[in-house]
Amino acid sequence: xxxxxxxxxxxxxxxxxxxxxxxxxxxxxxxxxxxxxxxxxxxxxxxxxxxxxxxxxxxxxxxxxxxxxxxxxxxxxxxxxxxxxxxxxxxxxxxxxxxxxxxxxxxxxxxxxxxxxxxxxxxxxxxxxxxxxxxxxxxxxxxxxxxxxxxxxxxxxxxxxxxxxxxxxxxxxxxxxxxxxxxxxxxxxxxxxxxxxxxxxxxxxxxxxxxxxxxxxxxxxxxxxxxxxxxxxxxxxxxxxxxxxxxxxxxxxxxxxxxxxxxxxxxxxxxxxxxxxxxxxxxxxxxxxxxxxxxxxxxxxxxxxxxxxxxxxxxxxxxxxxxxxxxxxxxxxxxxxxxxxxxxxxxxxxxxxxxxxxxxxxxxxxxxxxxxxxxxxxxxxxxxxxxxxxxxxxxxxxxxxxxxxxxxxx
Amino acid sequence: xxxxxxxxxxxxxxxxxxxxxxxxxxxxxxxxxxxxxxxxxxxxxxxxxxxxxxxxxxxxxxxxxxxxxxxxxxxxxxxxxxxxxxxxxxxxxxx
Numbered sequence: 001x002x003x004x005x006x007x008x009x010x011x012x013x014x015x016x017x018x019x020x021x022x023x024x025x026x027x028x029x030x031x032x033x034x035x036x037x038x039x040x041x042x043x044x045x046x047x048x049x050x051x052x053x054x055x056x057x058x059x060x061x062x063x064x065x066x067x068x069x070x071x072x073x074x075x076x077x078x079x080x081x082x083x084x085x086x087x088x089x090x091x092x093x094x095x096x097x098x099x100x101x102x103x104x105x106x107x108x109x110x111x112x113x114x115x116x117x118x119x120x121x122x123x124x125x126x127x128x129x130x131x132x133x134x135x136x137x138x139x140x141x142x143x144x145x146x147x148x149x150x151x152x153x154x155x156x157x158x159x160x161x162x163x164x165x166x167x168x169x170x171x172x173x174x175x176x177x178x179x180x181x182x183x184x185x186x187x188x189x190x191x192x193x194x195x196x197x198x199x200x201x202x203x204x205x206x207x208x209x210x211x212x213x214x215x216x217x218x219x220x221x222x223x224x225x226x227x228x229x230x231x232x233x234x235x236x237x238x239x240x241x242x243x244x245x246x247x248x249x250x251x252x253x254x255x256x257x258x259x260x261x262x263x264x265x266x267x268x269x270x271x272x273x274x275x276x277x278x279x280x281x282x283x284x285x286x287x288x289x290x291x292x293x294x295x296x297x298x299x300x301x302x303x304x305x306x307x308x309x310x311x312x313x314x315x316x317x318x319x320x321x322x323x324x325x326x327x328x329x330x331x332x333x334x335x336x337x338x339x340x341x342x343x344x345x346x347x348x349x350x351x352x353x354x355x356x357x358x359x360x361x362x363x364x365x366x367x368x369x370x371x372x373x374x375x376x377x378x379x380x381x382x383x384x385x386x387x388x389x390x391x392x393x394x395x396x397x398x399x400x401x402x403x404x405x406x407x408x409x410x
Numbered sequence: 411x412x413x414x415x416x417x418x419x420x421x422x423x424x425x426x427x428x429x430x431x432x433x434x435x436x437x438x439x440x441x442x443x444x445x446x447x448x449x450x451x452x453x454x455x456x457x458x459x460x461x462x463x464x465x466x467x468x469x470x471x472x473x474x475x476x477x478x479x480x481x482x483x484x485x486x487x488x489x490x491x492x493x494x495x496x497x498x499x500x501x502x503x504x505x
Binding site for chain 1: 459462
């Protein structure tokens with residue numbers, strides 16, 4: 001229903017302080033920008049779910065006036081749906097209210113419909129219906145450490161969720177609190193921060209309390225993860241039991257971004273910032289740095305990026321796609337968005353002068369992206385979809401035994 | 411039975427089919443909280459825009475009863491008498 005599948009194309013979803021923009025491209029060279037959607041609401045989180053040959057864009061929306069909510073689109077932004085009772089809602093008895101959705105993470109292809117969310121106040125949620133309704137993870141919410149977790153500068157965030165292939169081993173990272181690991185699918189959690197510095201605390205090596213900015217899993221090596229810390233870049237090869245510095249070779253060990261390759265072992269990207277107290281690129285020169293040997297060495301990637309830049313790149317304002325070669329995307333707090341179709345070797349500017357970029361997600365999608373950039377096509381697609389629904393409803397009326405043809409349009 | 415009217419700002423009116431106000435009936439006076447429960451009963455998205463899941467009024471949502479902001483009165487426990495105007499206004503905020 002909705003769009004006819006035509007061919008592969010590429011979409012970048014750009015969440016900003018004042019709304020969402022979508023960029024689409026047939027070739028990752030020429031990009032068409034549409035938006036804003038949700039004007040004047042911040043979009044701190046985006047998940048693009050391409051499992052099962054469909055594309056669902058989920059966004060965490062937060063209005064300063066009207067609060068947070070989750071919306072999704074199955075037609076690349078032509079229409080948006082918000083569950084009436086809210087997708088994420090703290091249950092009775094918690095005495096808590098949702099402040100912000102920091103992370104929306106579609107799980108593996110082998111677990112269709114499963115979507116995780118990380119939120120403020122610090123909490124992890126799981127949906128089994130494609131992101132329409134989430135349940136609070138009680139193991140983490142009831143953790144005895146929770147009252148000691150703090151808020152980073154941007155708020156108290158459960159911002160990283162990494163699930164292994166079995167679905168049993170789950171790592172989350174929070175600011176502040178550090179890395180927590182579950183070995184039972186999220187039922188119970190233990191801190192795993194040995195080796196990660198919390199230099200800003202009286203004890204610089206606490207069991208928990210670190211300000212880990214982002215974690216990501218290696219594509220191929222089980223139990224290997226990478227972390228960008230509040231000063232410090234680390235790798236673990238044993239599922240978080242021990243973290244070792246891989247910051248040598250970088251111009252600075254501060255930053256927010258940690259990306260990993262979707263398939264290749266040992267490849268990760270960071271976007272260094274000078275220091276906690278000077279959150280600008282080193283030498284005010286905006287560069288991405290990539291390792292292809294799990295942090296042993298780093299290569300500066302600057303082609304196409306500005307020589308003078310004074311804005312930071314936030315933790316979720318960067319993404320990779322799953323194409324070959326892998327695309328790398330990021331946005332700045334100055335409202336510029338850059339795309340690379342060659343793993344960061346060269347970047348082109350996709351957008352500029354947007355509001356602060358909070359979240360960037362990119363994906364290879366099947367279908368015609370015209371609706372996202374062409375109002376007439378969008379209107380036509382809506383009419384087609386409505387007509388199909390009427391036809392389906394009529395068909396169902398004739399055949400009362402017919403199965404529900406589709407609960408999720410698109 | 412007394413009739414109560416709650417006036418909505420333009421930005422919220424699309425959530426209630428374009429209506430600029432909602433009405434409810436009750437025997438005698440009601441509290442602002444009870445009135446919100448009543449008028450948002452059929453509009454759960456509107457309800458979530460005004461109050462969080464603990465029932466608290468969102469920080470930048472202001473409700474006036476006869477010109478007085480309810481936070482200066484008894485909050486959501488403020489009583490509304492028949493004929494009094496209840497007005498929802500968002501704060502001037504942001505940048």
